[in-house]
Amino acid sequence: GAGVSQSPSNKVTEKGKDVELRCDPISGHTALYWYRQSLGQGLEFLIYFQGNSAPDKSGLPSDRFSAERTGGSVSTLTIQRTQQEDSAVYLCASSLSGGENQPQHFGDGTRLSIL
Amino acid sequence: GIQVEQSPPDLILQEGANSTLRCNFSDSVNNLQWFHQNPWGQLINLFYIPSGTKQNGRLSATTVATERYSLLYISSSQTTDSGVYFCAGGVHGSSNTGKLIFGQGTTLQVKP
Numbered sequence: 001g002a003g004v005s006q007s008p009s010n011k012v013t014e015k016g017k018d019v020e021l022r023c024d025p026i027s028g029h030t031a032l033y034w035y036r037q038s039l040g041q042g043l044e045f046l047i048y049f050q051g052n053s054a055p056d057k058s059g060l061p062s063d064r065f066s067a068e069r070t071g072g073s074v075s076t077l078t079i080q081r082t083q084q085e086d087s088a089v090y091l092c093a094s095s096l097s098g099g100e101n102q103p104q105h106f107g108d109g110t111r112l113s114i115l
Numbered sequence: 116g117i118q119v120e121q122s123p124p125d126l127i128l129q130e131g132a133n134s135t136l137r138c139n140f141s142d143s144v145n146n147l148q149w150f151h152q153n154p155w156g157q158l159i160n161l162f163y164i165p166s167g168t169k170q171n172g173r174l175s176a177t178t179v180a181t182e183r184y185s186l187l188y189i190s191s192s193q194t195t196d197s198g199v200y201f202c203a204g205g206v207h208g209s210s211n212t213g214k215l216i217f218g219q220g221t222t223l224q225v226k227p
Binding site for chain 1: 145148150156160163203213214215216217218219220
């Protein structure tokens with residue numbers, strides 16, 4: 001079946017603009033994660049959604065970052081007033097259910113470049 | 116927070132050689148997983164291995180949870196094994212959401 005799908009694959013935007021990144025998890029997976037991979041920081045957790053539960057936003061680096069997951073499936077990560085330090089690859093993962101004991105499967109990521 | 120240390124940071128192998136990659140955790144973790152990031156940036160789940168030993172073809176992994184480490188074995192390496200290998204684990208606790216803490220990775224280059 002289809003894996004985790006992310007769009008766009010690449011995004012170049014000017015500093016100060018808002019961007020939206022999309023993630024479509026594997027069908028039937030109830031848990032969805034966003035991570036960020038940057039040169040200086042490695043892979044960092046951003047936010048987690050599980051079903052209708054309140055998301056775990058503990059990894060979001062600032063209030064310019066937000067995410068939503070509509071209908072328990074597709075998720076959108078929004079970055080407002082982008083800064084150059086936001087340049088990174090944004091990776092989405094899903095697992096069959098949340099919590100412990102679940103392998104996570106990643107999409108190909110969105111490479112974000114802030115000019 | 117939990118620290119994840121991977122070694123070696125870089126590794127160059129001749130095709131056909133074997134290797135062992137190590138992952139140490141500063142505290143006990145759950146949900147331990149190994150990933151391979153290929154040269155195109157795709158992150159592939161290799162193993163979900165909170166304890167014990169698993170094998171998948173030329174790859175195998177062993178986790179000794181009580182001693183807070185995991186090993187990834189690559190046998191008869193091929194050029195397609197090149198890339199970065201990450202281990203990651205989650206924090207125990209009632210509030211655990213399964214979020215993973217990643218190591219800095221081992222960059223492997225297999226030469227023909």
